[in-house]
Amino acid sequence: MRQGRAIRQRPASGARSFARRLALAAAVVFTLADAAPAIAAQPPHRVVSMNVCTDQLAMLLAGEGQLYSVSYLASDPSASVLAGEAGRYVVNHGLAEEVFLMSPDLVIAGTYTTRTTVALLRRLGFRVEEFAPVNSFADIREHITRMGEILGRQEKAAELIAQMDAELAGLSAQPPSRKTVALYYANNYTSGAGTLVDETVKAAGLVNIADKLDLQGTNQLPLELLVLNNPDLIVTSEGEYAAPALAEQGYVHPAFKALTAGRKAVNVPAKYTICGAPFTLEAARIMRDAAQEGKAQ
DSSP: OHHHHHHHHHHHHHHHHHHHHHHHHHHHHHHHHHHHHHHHTSOOSSEEEOSHHHHHHHHHHOOTTTEEEEEGGGGOTTTOTTTTTGGGSEEEOSOHHHHHHHOOSEEEEETTSOHHHHHHHHHTTOOEEEEOOOOSHHHHHHHHHHHHHHHTOHHHHHHHHHHHHHHHHHHHHSOOOOOEEEEEOGGGEEEOBTSHHHHHHHHTTOEEHHHHTTOBSEEEOOHHHHHHHOOSEEEEOTTOSSSOOGGGGGGGSHHHHHHHTTTTEEEOOTHHHHSOSGGGHHHHHHHHHHHHTTSOO
C-alpha cells in the first residue's frame, strides 16, 4: 500500500516541478521585457537582421563587430547590392530557433518579415525593430535616420543622408530631358505613382508613361498599351531569372522586339530599387545616361 501511495504522489510532485519551471521561464520573459527600455538606451552590440533591406541598411551603418547576422538574401546578387559584403556575417533564414540561439540584443525585421518569428521573439523578450517598405527618397532618409538611432550610429546616418542628398541635387541640377519612359518588368508589371521606382524616374529627369495612363503603385501594363504609347525609353529587368521563364515572355514578343530594336531598351537591375538606400540613385543614373547617350531618340 505504501508503494501504491508513493506512485500516486509522483504525478503531483512532477506537476509542481513543471509549474515551478514554467513560472521561472515566465519570470525571465517578463524581466527581459521590463528591462527592454534600459537595454534600448545603450547601443546594441549583437544585432541580427532578418530582411534583405534591413540587412543592407545595417551593413551601411553598423559599427565594427556590431552586426552579427544577416538574412540569406543578403548574399544574393540579384536582390542585394551589398552581396559581396554579406559573407562577413553569419547567415540566418528568419527562423525563431536559429535567431534565439544567436542571443542577439537587437533583431531587425521588415514589416512583412516572417510574422510568426517576430511574434515569438517578442514573446521571448527580444527587442525587435521593424521597418516598412520604402516608397520614396523621403522614406529612405527616415529609415537611415531611424537605423542610425537604433544602432547608436547617428553621425554615420547623417553622413549617408548628406551624400544621398548631394547626389540628388546633382541630378536635379541637370536640365531634365522630359523624354518618356516605360517601366516594363516580368509579367508585364510596371511602377506608377507612389513607388520608389517612379521617384527614380523623376530624379532622372524623365516622364513615366504610367502618369499618362493613370497607373498607380505596382500595376500591369499590357503590351498593347506599351506599343500604342511608344515611349522614348523602356526600362526592363530582363535576365532577372537564371533560366527561361514565362514571366519574361513579353520580352521575346515580336511587337516588343520591334519597339526596342536598336535604341530603346535599357536594363536596370532590380536590386537597386528592391530596397531603398543611397545606392537606389544608381537606377536614376542608369536611366539618365541611357536617355542622354541616344538610346532614347
